[in-house]
Amino acid sequence: xxxxxxxxxxxxxxxxxxxxxxxxxxxxxxxxxxxxxxxxxxxxxxxxxxxxxxxxxxxxxxxxxxxxxxxxxxxxxxxxxxxxxxxxxxxxxxxxxxxxxxxxxxxxxxxxxxxxxxxxxxxxxxxxxxxxxxxxxxxxxxxxxxxxxxxxxxxxxxxxxxxxxxxxxxxxxxxxxxxxxxxxxxxxxxxxxxxxxxxxxxxxxxxxxxxxxxxxxxxxxxxxxxxxxxxxxxxxxxxxxxxxxxxxxxxxxxxxxxxxxxxxxxxxxxxxxxxxxxxxxxxxxxxxxxxxxxxxxxxxxxxxxxxxxxxxxxxxxxxxxxxxxxxxxxxxxxxxxxxxxxxxxxxxxxxxxxxxxxxxxxxxxxxxxxxxxxxxxxxxxxxxxxxxxxxxxxxxxxxxxxxxx
Amino acid sequence: xxxxxxxxxxxxxxxxxxxxxxxxxxxxxxxxxxxxxxxxxxxxxxxxxxxxxxxxxxxxxxxxxxxxxxxxxxxxxxxxxxxxxxxxxxxxxxxxxxxxxxxxxxxxxxxxxxxxxxxxxxxxxxxxxxxxxxxxxxxxxxxxxxxxxxxxxxxxxxxxxxxxxxxxxxxxxxxxxxxxxxxxxxxxxxxxxxxxxxxxxxxxxxxxxxxxxxxxxxxxxxxxxxxxxxxxxxxxxxxxxxxxxxxxxxxxxxxxxxxxxxxxxxxxxxxxxxxxxxxxxxxxxxxxxxxxxxxxxxx
Numbered sequence: 001x002x003x004x005x006x007x008x009x010x011x012x013x014x015x016x017x018x019x020x021x022x023x024x025x026x027x028x029x030x031x032x033x034x035x036x037x038x039x040x041x042x043x044x045x046x047x048x049x050x051x052x053x054x055x056x057x058x059x060x061x062x063x064x065x066x067x068x069x070x071x072x073x074x075x076x077x078x079x080x081x082x083x084x085x086x087x088x089x090x091x092x093x094x095x096x097x098x099x100x101x102x103x104x105x106x107x108x109x110x111x112x113x114x115x116x117x118x119x120x121x122x123x124x125x126x127x128x129x130x131x132x133x134x135x136x137x138x139x140x141x142x143x144x145x146x147x148x149x150x151x152x153x154x155x156x157x158x159x160x161x162x163x164x165x166x167x168x169x170x171x172x173x174x175x176x177x178x179x180x181x182x183x184x185x186x187x188x189x190x191x192x193x194x195x196x197x198x199x200x201x202x203x204x205x206x207x208x209x210x211x212x213x214x215x216x217x218x219x220x221x222x223x224x225x226x227x228x229x230x231x232x233x234x235x236x237x238x239x240x241x242x243x244x245x246x247x248x249x250x251x252x253x254x255x256x257x258x259x260x261x262x263x264x265x266x267x268x269x270x271x272x273x274x275x276x277x278x279x280x281x282x283x284x285x286x287x288x289x290x291x292x293x294x295x296x297x298x299x300x301x302x303x304x305x306x307x308x309x310x311x312x313x314x315x316x317x318x319x320x321x322x323x324x325x326x327x328x329x330x331x332x333x334x335x336x337x338x339x340x341x342x343x344x345x346x347x348x349x350x351x352x353x354x355x356x357x358x359x360x361x362x363x364x365x366x367x368x369x370x371x372x373x374x375x376x377x378x379x380x381x382x383x384x385x386x387x388x389x390x391x392x393x394x395x396x397x398x399x400x401x402x403x404x405x
Numbered sequence: 406x407x408x409x410x411x412x413x414x415x416x417x418x419x420x421x422x423x424x425x426x427x428x429x430x431x432x433x434x435x436x437x438x439x440x441x442x443x444x445x446x447x448x449x450x451x452x453x454x455x456x457x458x459x460x461x462x463x464x465x466x467x468x469x470x471x472x473x474x475x476x477x478x479x480x481x482x483x484x485x486x487x488x489x490x491x492x493x494x495x496x497x498x499x500x501x502x503x504x505x506x507x508x509x510x511x512x513x514x515x516x517x518x519x520x521x522x523x524x525x526x527x528x529x530x531x532x533x534x535x536x537x538x539x540x541x542x543x544x545x546x547x548x549x550x551x552x553x554x555x556x557x558x559x560x561x562x563x564x565x566x567x568x569x570x571x572x573x574x575x576x577x578x579x580x581x582x583x584x585x586x587x588x589x590x591x592x593x594x595x596x597x598x599x600x601x602x603x604x605x606x607x608x609x610x611x612x613x614x615x616x617x618x619x620x621x622x623x624x625x626x627x628x629x630x631x632x633x634x635x636x637x638x639x640x641x642x643x644x645x646x647x648x649x650x651x652x653x654x655x656x657x658x659x660x661x662x663x664x665x666x667x668x669x670x671x672x673x674x675x676x677x678x679x680x681x682x683x684x685x686x687x688x689x690x691x692x693x694x695x696x697x698x699x700x701x702x703x704x
Contacts, residue, residue: 036564042561070493072554072574072590077566081591084490084497087466091501094427094470108529111485113517114460121460125427125467142667144586145489148530175458275641310455365612 059381111277214314447480451511507600
């Protein structure tokens with residue numbers, strides 16, 4: 001879009017784009033924050049955040065991504081302090097030199113001028129290492145901090161997001177005044193409105209896809225939509241998120257996952273899967289397979305406004321492919337309900353998964369979501385990154401430009 | 406010369422100086438060593454001395470990686486910028502930084518398009534028209550939000566799996582020009598609350614500043630007497646010092662009773678700024694010592 005992507009291209013020189021989304025300083029598992037006995041996992045510890053940024057830079061990550069919900073979550077056990085992401089990333093940009101940063105801004109709860117001024121300032125200070133992810137906030141509490149009692153309907157929120165991006169681009173041009181600093185847009189989420197906006201404007205989409213086929217379909221749709229806006233297919237990257245727990249052995253990884261998932265409750269997990277599929281699995285034995293007729297019923301059912309039909313289909317594909325008992329299937333439902341792929345295992349298996357998705361055109365890279373911070377990030381950098389570099393799939397040093405792969 | 410004494414002199418950077426300093430760790434460290442009371446960024450937009458369009462808070466957050474001792478303040482104008490967002494950004498920086506940080510609320514932002522609302526509502530909620538009343542209310546919202554989640558609520562008990570004592574975290578349910586529920590997404594710093602300052606340029610703004618919850622009032626030279634009558638040691642006089650008459654004007658302000666000064670040296674580029682500051686700070690300190698009653702000052 002307004003940015004440049006100098007080193008990007010299809011074909012043989014294609015390389016992975018890898019970013020990290022640090023959900024909070026603990027990780028994506030609810031009790032990961034209890035893993036370290038020291039203050040090092042406190043969410044406001046500047047030393048920990050610097051260590052995370054330096055770890056990512058050591059791993060030649062393209063981007064450090066942070067999400068944002070401007071309100072605390074009201075649970076005493078998992079309510080971790082959430083720093084305002086742009087402030088944190090602005091400081092970390094001064095402590096790094098090659099790592100890119102992607103901050104999240106709610107189009108519902110910010111003004112385009114203010115954001116244009118802010119991101120432009122950070123582009124200048126960081127030497128072009130900032131991107132912005134525009135989201136439409138869907139939770140009620142944040143709106144109440146801005147004088148809005150109820151969550152506005154989805155069409156209104158998306159209309160605001162579209163006008164927000166247009167105004168952002170206009171303000172950017174005026175503020176930039178010919179200086180030539182690019183506005184990099186990243187788009188997270190998979191709603192039709194979001195995908196359309198991304199196809200026209202975004203440099204990359206951070207999506208959620210639990211199977212390779214589903215991911216390939218999303219990527220292909222996005223690339224094709226982009227050409228409809230006069231862009232090249234390679235002008236937009238599709239990078240799904242993956243929750244990762246890495247162990248020296250498969251057994252160790254599973255043990256870590258179970259410990260910080262908060263005591264695995266198969267009843268809750270089964271209910272969550274029932275919601276996702278739109279059929280009740282309550283009567284099934286945990287040791288049996290989900291009957292094919294239930295899967296067919298799920299495929300034919302309709303999703304309510306908060307459910308994604310496409311995501312349900314992708315998950316059913318996965319269930320059929322794996323042919324596992326219910327007890328294994330429910331573990332694959334992401335604990336956060338975010339729909340991201342969840343990986344629990346060794347570095348070799350993770351590298352193979354990433355390589356396979358990448359080489360078969362299912363993804364242009366991944367956003368790594370460490371389930372325990374900093375442990376899983378450090379394990380990824382020390383054990384997975386070298387494997388991807390040795391096979392030539394991932395770069396060894398930073399190139400020119402944020403999205404240069 | 407004691408640290409408390411030198412803390413009577415603050416430095417307000419022009420936008421150009423701030424941008425340069427934030428990208429220059431060595432220069433930032435040199436200025437950090439000058440024993441200033443505070444570094445202030447973003448006053449150009451408030452006073453109308455506009456140059457570049459910069460985001461003061463983002464610049465300050467970047468600079469905070471290289472300045473460890475001197476207090477850091479960013480101008481913030483609640484004009485196309487909601488007080489909840491101003492409060493959370495400043496609160497987050499204060500948690501991360503080793504020194505005190507905070508905001509100086511201004512009544513105008515020369516970089517914002519003319520006729521803008523304080524808050525547009527984005528078509529999703531009601532707009533808040535911009536006025537001195539909206540600024541006054543924004544100051545109170547920020548003041549309340551910083552107090553709603555004290556650090557003592559953070560227990561981080563790993564055995565019992567309790568991170569926060571939610572009984573100590575409260576909503577503010579503010580109903581004024583703004584309606585704000587709160588709290589912020591993170592607690593206040595264990596070292597205390599961020600600095601809440603206000604910059605007044607005229608009599609009307611001064612009245613609001615003086616009756617607000619702000620702990621520090623920055624004023625132009627001509628407003629000093631009226632301000633100090635009410636708020637004494639909380640008042641900081643802003644002096645934009647150009648060449649020859651610089652020190653004479655500073656001397657006059659001190660004769661007038663000013664005991665805290667924030668100086669802008671617009672003609673000096675960043676590489677020379679730390680060196681240029683040394684004699685100025687020393688001289689102002691000498692003048693302040695002669696004038697006496699500087700003993701209560703701490704920044």
